Amino acid sequence: MTDLLKPPVHVEDHGHEEHHGPTGILKWITTTDHKVIGLSYTITAVIMLVIGGMFAEIIRAQLATPNGTLVSLAQYNELFTMHGSVMIYLFAGPFAFGALANIIVPIQIGAPDMAFPRLNALSYWLYLTGAITMLSGFFVTGGAANFGWVAYAPLSNSLNTPGAGADLWIGGLLLTGFSAIFTGVNLCATIFYLRAPGMTMFRMPIFTWNMLVTSILILLAFPVLTAGLIMLYADRHFGTHIFSVAGGGVPVLWQHLFWFWGHPEVYILALPFFGMVTEIIPVFSRKPVFGYKGMIFATLSIAALSLGVWAHHMFTTGVVLLPFFSIMSLLIAVPTGIKIFNWIGTMWRGEVWFSTAMLMSLGFLFTFLIGGLTGIYLASPPLDFFTHDTYFVVAHFHSVVMALVLAGMGGLFYWGPKITGYLLNERLGKAQFWFLFIGTQAFTFPLYILGLQGMPRRMAIYPHDPQWKGLNDLSTVGAVLIGISTIIFVINVVVSWKKYPAGDNPWDGHTLEWFTTSPPPHHNFYRLLQIRSERPTWDYNHPGHRALAHGQHEAHEENDSEVPAS
Amino acid sequence: MQTPALPPQGATERARRWRRLRRAVALPLAALALSGCTIPSFGASPGVTSSSKSVFHLWQGFSIGAVIIGGLVVGLMLWSIIRYRRKSDRIPEQSQYHLPLEMIYTVVPILIVFGLFAATLVVENKEVANPKTSVIVDVNAFQWGWKFTYPGTNALVYGQTTQNPVMEIPVNTNVRISLTSSDVVHGFYVKAFNFSRYALPGVDNIFTLRAQNTGTFFGQCTQLCGLYHSLMWFRVKVVSQSEYANWIASFNNPAAEAAAKAANKTTNQQTSSIVPSKPAYTNFGVN
Numbered sequence: 040m041t042d043l044l045k046p047p048v049h050v051e052d053h054g055h056e057e058h059h060g061p062t063g064i065l066k067w068i069t070t071t072d073h074k075v076i077g078l079s080y081t082i083t084a085v086i087m088l089v090i091g092g093m094f095a096e097i098i099r100a101q102l103a104t105p106n107g108t109l110v111s112l113a114q115y116n117e118l119f120t121m122h123g124s125v126m127i128y129l130f131a132g133p134f135a136f137g138a139l140a141n142i143i144v145p146i147q148i149g150a151p152d153m154a155f156p157r158l159n160a161l162s163y164w165l166y167l168t169g170a171i172t173m174l175s176g177f178f179v180t181g182g183a184a185n186f187g188w189v190a191y192a193p194l195s196n197s198l199n200t201p202g203a204g205a206d207l208w209i210g211g212l213l214l215t216g217f218s219a220i221f222t223g224v225n226l227c228a229t230i231f232y233l234r235a236p237g238m239t240m241f242r243m244p245i246f247t248w249n250m251l252v253t254s255i256l257i258l259l260a261f262p263v264l265t266a267g268l269i270m271l272y273a274d275r276h277f278g279t280h281i282f283s284v285a286g287g288g289v290p291v292l293w294q295h296l297f298w299f300w301g302h303p304e305v306y307i308l309a310l311p312f313f314g315m316v317t318e319i320i321p322v323f324s325r326k327p328v329f330g331y332k333g334m335i336f337a338t339l340s341i342a343a344l345s346l347g348v349w350a351h352h353m354f355t356t357g358v359v360l361l362p363f364f365s366i367m368s369l370l371i372a373v374p375t376g377i378k379i380f381n382w383i384g385t386m387w388r389g390e391v392w393f394s395t396a397m398l399m400s401l402g403f404l405f406t407f408l409i410g411g412l413t414g415i416y417l418a419s420p421p422l423d424f425f426t427h428d429t430y431f432v433v434a435h436f437h438s439v440v441m442a443l444v445l446a447g448m449g450g451l452f453y454w455g456p457k458i459t460g461y462l463l464n465e466r467l468g469k470a471q472f473w474f475l476f477i478g479t480q481a482f483t484f485p486l487y488i489l490g491l492q493g494m495p496r497r498m499a500i501y502p503h504d505p506q507w508k509g510l511n512d513l514s515t516v517g518a519v520l521i522g523i524s525t526i527i528f529v530i531n532v533v534v535s536w537k538k539y540p541a542g543d544n545p546w547d548g549h550t551l552e553w554f555t556t557s558p559p560p561h562h563n564f565y566r567l568l569q570i571r572s573e574r575p576t577w578d579y580n581h582p583g584h585r586a587l588a589h590g591q592h593e594a595h596e597e598n599d600s601e602v603p604a605s
Numbered sequence: 606m607q608t609p610a611l612p613p614q615g616a617t618e619r620a621r622r623w624r625r626l627r628r629a630v631a632l633p634l635a636a637l638a639l640s641g642c643t644i645p646s647f648g649a650s651p652g653v654t655s656s657s658k659s660v661f662h663l664w665q666g667f668s669i670g671a672v673i674i675g676g677l678v679v680g681l682m683l684w685s686i687i688r689y690r691r692k693s694d695r696i697p698e699q700s701q702y703h704l705p706l707e708m709i710y711t712v713v714p715i716l717i718v719f720g721l722f723a724a725t726l727v728v729e730n731k732e733v734a735n736p737k738t739s740v741i742v743d744v745n746a747f748q749w750g751w752k753f754t755y756p757g758t759n760a761l762v763y764g765q766t767t768q769n770p771v772m773e774i775p776v777n778t779n780v781r782i783s784l785t786s787s788d789v790v791h792g793f794y795v796k797a798f799n800f801s802r803y804a805l806p807g808v809d810n811i812f813t814l815r816a817q818n819t820g821t822f823f824g825q826c827t828q829l830c831g832l833y834h835s836l837m838w839f840r841v842k843v844v845s846q847s848e849y850a851n852w853i854a855s856f857n858n859p860a861a862e863a864a865a866k867a868a869n870k871t872t873n874q875q876t877s878s879i880v881p882s883k884p885a886y887t888n889f890g891v892n
Contacts, residue, residue, distance in 0.1 A: 112832050187829045193806060194789040199748075199831060284807035290790065291805060324689070327701045333711075355792070356803045357810040361729055366722050373714045379678060380710045386685040389697050393690065401686065408678055412671045419725040421660045421732050422667065425649070425799040428792050428827035491648040493796030495827040498835040503823065584696050589703035 071156035074458060074559065076163050077142030081451075083167055084134035088444075090174070091125035092525055094118050099518040102498075105505040115499035116185035117204070121174070123188030124208065127308070128215050129170045131443060135311030136222050136257070137166060139450050140250045142458050144226060146552040147247045149235025149570070151562035154228035158221050165218035173211025176204035184208035187497060189301070190271065192282035192293035197275040206275065209268050216265045219307075223257030226250055235551070237570030241335075244550045244573055245328055248335050249314030252342045253307050259346065260303035267296035291358055298349035306345040309439070310338060312446035313378060316400045319453050320382050322546050323397035324389030327574060327586035330381040337374035337381075344371045354423040361420045368418035375411055379404065394546070395468030399449030402476040403442045406483075410438030413487065428497075431490025434483045441479040441521075448475065448528070456541030460557045464539070467531040474524035482517025485510035549574040644669070649799070653818040653843065656732040657799035663728045667721065674717075732800075735813050738779035740849075742772060746784070746791035746804035746826065749833035754865070759856035761865040766836040773842045775849035776819050784810040792827030795841055801827055816843040 061069055070076060098118055101107040110118060145153055153159045176183030181202030186195045190208070193199060230251045234243070243251075271293065273279040280286020282293045321328045328334060344367055350359040351368040382404060391397065413435040416422045426432060448471070456462045489510050494501060501507055544553040554576045555564050568575045572585060647668035651661040689697075745752040750765035753772045764770030774780045784793055786804035794801035797820075802810055826837035844852065856865070 112835065116829070116832070116834075191790050191829070194829065194831060199789055290807060324697075325691075326697055327699055329701060330703075330707050331701060333707050355801050356805060356808075357812070358805070358808060361733070362722075362726060365725055365729075366718075369718045369722055369725075370715075372718060373711065376714045377707070377711055380707075383678070383681045383685055384703070384706075386682075386689055388700070389685075389689050390691040390693070390695060391686060391689050401682070404682060405679070408675060412675050415671065415721070416664070416667050419663065419667065419721065419729075421656075421663055421725065421728040424732070424801055425657075425660050425664065427801050428794070488648055493794075493823075495792070495794065495825060497829045500835050503825075503838065581696060584699050586699045586701035588701060589706075591700075 071152070071160050072561065073141050073145050073153045073156065073159055074563075076159050077138055078458065079163055080133055080137035080141055080166070081139070083163075083170065084130050084138050087125050087129040087170060088134070089525060089529075091122055091130055092522060094122035094125065096518055096522050098122060099515040102501075102511045103508075103515045105501045105508055107500060110499070112499045113182065113185065116187075116497075117177070117183045119497055120184050120187050120208075121176070124173060124184070124212075126440065127188060127304070128212060129166075129173065131308045131440065131447075132219060132304075133166050133215070134447055135308060136219070136226065136250065136253060137163065139315065139447075139454060140226060140246075140253075140311060141222070143454055143552060144247050144250050145229055145233065146457075146555065146559055146563050147244045147550050148230060148233065148238050149551050149564060149567050150229055150233035151564070153225050154233055155225050159225050162218045162221040162225065165214045165221070169211040169214030169216075169218060171211075172207050172214060176207040176211075179203040179207065189297055190293075191297075192271065192274070192290045193284075195271060195275075195293075196283060206272070209272050209275075213265060213268050216261050216268070219257050220261045220265075223254040223261070226254040227258070230254075235567050235570060237575075238551075241332065242570055242573045242575075245317040245331070245334055245338075246311075246314035246550075249310040249317070249338055252338050253310045256303045256307050256310075256342050256345065260300045260307065263296055264300035264304075267293060267300070270296070291353070291356055294353050294356065295349070298352045299346075301352065302349040303342075303345045305439075306341055309443060310341070312403070312443040312450070313338070315450035315453070316382065316403050316446050317378075318550065319396050319400045319449050320385050322453075322548050323392045323394055323400075324386045325392075325547070326385055326389040327549070327577075328381065329384030329387070330377070331573060331586075333377055334381050337377040340374045341371060344374070351418055351423070354420045355427045365418055365420055369415065372411065372415050372418075379408065379411075394452070395463070395465055395472055396449045396453035396546075398469060398472045399445045399452065399475075402472060402479075403446040403449065406438055406445060406476075406479055407442035409483070410435055410442055413438065426490055428495055429490035430486045430494045430496055433496045434486035434490055437486065438479075438483045441483065445472075445475060445479070448472075453546065454552075456545050457552055457557050457559070460541055461535065461537050462539040462541045462545060464531050464535045467527055467534070471524045471527040471531065474520050474527060478517045478520025478522075478524060480517070482514050482521060485514040485517075489514075544576065544580075547577075547580065549577040551575055554579065652799040653797045653816050653820065653822065654800070655815045655817055656728070657797070658817075659728045659731055660799040663724055666724055670717065670721065733812065735781065735811060736779050738781050738813065740775060740778055740780045742774065742780060742782050744772065744782055744784045744793060744804070745787060746793065746830075746837075747787040748789065748831050749826070749837040751837075751839045755853065758853050759862045759865045760853050761856070761861070764839070766833050767838055769838050769840050771821070771840045771842050772824075773844060773849060773852050774814070774816060775846040776816050776843050778815065778846060778849075780814045780816070782812055782814060784812070789830045790828050791830050791837070793824070794827040795822055795824040797822040797841075803828055816841075819843045819845060 060066060067075060067079060097110060098115070101109045101115060141153070141159065145151070179202065181204055183204040184190070186200050186205065195205060230247060270279070270281045274282050280288040282288050282290050284290065317328055317334060348364055348368045348371065350364040353359050354361060417426065417432065417435060452463055452468055489507055492507065494504065494507055541557050543555065543557050551568070554568055568579055572578055574586070578585065644665050647665060649661055649664045651658045741756050743754045743756060750763070750768070751770045753762040753770060754760065762770045762772060784802055784804045785808070786806045788806060790806070791804040792801055793804055798814060802812055804810065820843055822841045822843070824839045824841055826834060830837065
């Protein structure tokens with residue numbers, strides 16, 4: 040403990056020298072700085088969130104009446120396909136591992152940049168190109184891809200879906216897929232090789248741990264999708280018959296390849312957001328994360344299990360081994376439950392401060408609990424036969440992904456000040472939270488009931504069952520509330536622009552990023568701390584308060600009510 | 606200032622707490638057990654086949670578990686949010702590990718999961734069993750409609766989108782469905798059966814139904830299959846066994862025989878080409 044009272048080690052001190060590089064638009068285009076690339080990712084991903092959200096609003100408006108005529112049947116198919124594709128491929132993933140991980144992971148482990156800065160820039164440009172490629176489908180004859188975000192063969196072949204929209208979808212996905220793979224390589228290399236002295240594996244913050252596991256999952260899963268997409272493209276244009284019965288191919292193979300990527304992808308999306316929440320809850324409870332090592336082993340076991348559960352998306356195909364995939368899927372509930380109990384344990388006997396970031400995390404916790412519990416039903420084949428491809432499934436995964444949106448917003452409120460140097464308005468942030476949280480519940484709960492009443496997904500109209508209108512309307516109201524919350528966020532960014540200086544450590548943070556300046560200098564640190572635990576900045580600011588195991592008690596020698604250093 | 610010490614937890618205090626906790630858990634459980642057959646439906650319905658009823662009971666079992674676990678977690682969350690909201694700049698006890706507690710919330714969920722898995726297996730084995738039967742229906746899905754043929758008879762039902770082709774089956778009889786697709790992946794879903802299965806091109810998907818109530822039930826395609834996916838409807842009519850025999854016999858005339866032969870020859874391309882460009886009864890503004 041006394042070691043921590045020593046002045047911090049001066050690793051490098053170039054506070055006097057300025058980093059000379061291009062400025063303005065040229066800086067954004069030519070940069071290899073992970074923070075600037077990360078910001079580009081953040082801005083692009085939030086734009087994608089808004090675009091995907093607008094698609095969702097149109098979908099919900101269409102479903103507000105049983106015979107909705109806002110869009111045609113064909114346009115509706117394009118809309119939900121592109122809504123899913125934009126949200127999954129272009130928002131959630133890139134926002135997690137392109138935006139926040141890119142900015143935060145190197146700083147959290149005391150690294151000057153990512154291991155391969157130029158590869159990092161390439162990742163961003165591939166992502167942007169891929170996004171534009173995929174969305175440009177709307178401007179070609181025949182419209183954008185319209186076979187659902189899962190593109191099941193043979194609906195996605197050239198006979199059933201002719202037109203360039205589908206090819207642009209495949210091309211865009213290949214590009215963003217490579218972007219994800221390169222980011223995965225980069226994060227792995229950064230985390231394994233660029234940790235500061237003293238930052239052992241078991242002193243890494245949970246967010247960095249989760250990003251490491253996410254990156255490994257990316258490297259295992261994305262190449263399978265890439266291969267599948269190339270096969271699909273070959274089927275469409277080069278006359279192969281990999282997925283067509285007529286040529287001796289197997290359509291279900293596409294589903295296997297897709298979901299072998301698709302289920303790990305669920306955790307590729309979720310783990311970074313779990314990591315964000317695991318950073319936010321301890322800081323705003325003023326306690327170390329409860330069960331730090333248990334949390335890491337839970338993450339590792341989620342990752343391991345996630346590679347063996349893909350066919351639970353295919354129970355109703357009748358051609359997969361049900362019990363194996365059922366028990367593997369059910370078992371994922373165990374490490375996920377450990378995480379939830381650890382988050383509660385972190386708040387337990389803490390001092391919980393309801394900042395916007397913390398409210399978002401609590402909203403995540405509740406919404407994710409609902410999504411997690413309903414996921415357990417779907418792991419049971421008989422219950423999956425019952426609810427498969429109904430709105431029950433739609434509600435389930437929207438609970439999960441809306442929980443991730445809540446967590447991501449928490450991440451922006453929490454780390455935004457670090458990267459920009461300015462806080463966002465807390466009052467507007469809280470208003471945004473309540474709109475987002477209540478909107479999410481109002482949006483998903485009616486969908487659960489609709490699913491149980493038998494409303495199938497991907498239906499542009501439901502003239503046979505007009506009694507579903509009431510619940511659909513409630514869901515549409517929820518979607519509007521979510522839309523309003525996004526508008527509040529945009530207003531918040533505008534009105535808070537360079538208004539509330541954050542200081543280096545506005546939240547009394549635990550991890551290394553709160554030790555450097557806001558925003559951090561070109562290579563992140565002027566000086567580094569001695570790292571003796573997973574909370575170096577906390578240890579430095581509160582030397583008498585190290586983390587304790589059960590039964591241990593700290594002998595307090597000095598005053599407890601320290602003012603957070605900032 | 607010293608950290609406020611935790612209240613002393615003597616053996617008596619702990620016992621009292623434990624008793625209170627036991628009462629809090631035991632009472633709702635007892636109430637649930639006493640209510641017996643009035644277990645809430647949790648939004649689902651029993652349906653009309655023997656396996657749909659098992660699925661419904663499985664649903665109820667899972668839901669009771671979900672409500673108890675969800676209630677516990679929400680309760681703990683609310684307690685920690687309200688009880689431990691920030692009141693001062695005090696730094697709380699920095700406790701990080703509690704191995705016994707962590708073991709409990711690892712091991713107990715594993716046991717619950719295996720319980721759920723066991724219940725799943727029982728219902729699943731019942732549902733995927735294919736007992737011997739004489740009533741077989743070949744169900745063929747295509748863009749965008751259904752064709753029901755009955756091997757060994759002349760019976761044929763064929764209909765597109767909202768024409769609602771009717772699959773007639775006898776009550777209290779095992780009916781083996783052999784499900785195929787002529788083009789893309791479709792979903793055979795009847796709400797009243799609490800069951801769905803993909804119609805895959807190149808795969809003969811076989812399952813058995815045993816309807817226990819007569820009546821007409823709505824079914825539709827649940828797997829996105831293109832433009833008219835929303836309108837790919839059909840009906841299942843469960844009738845008495847004698848009525849079913851009469852219905853099958855009604856096809857024993859030369860015209861029906863010829864129609865059945867012709868329909869069996871219809872290829873996938875032909876079925877697609879005769880689908881109307883717009884549904885008959887309304888214009889949905891299709892491009």
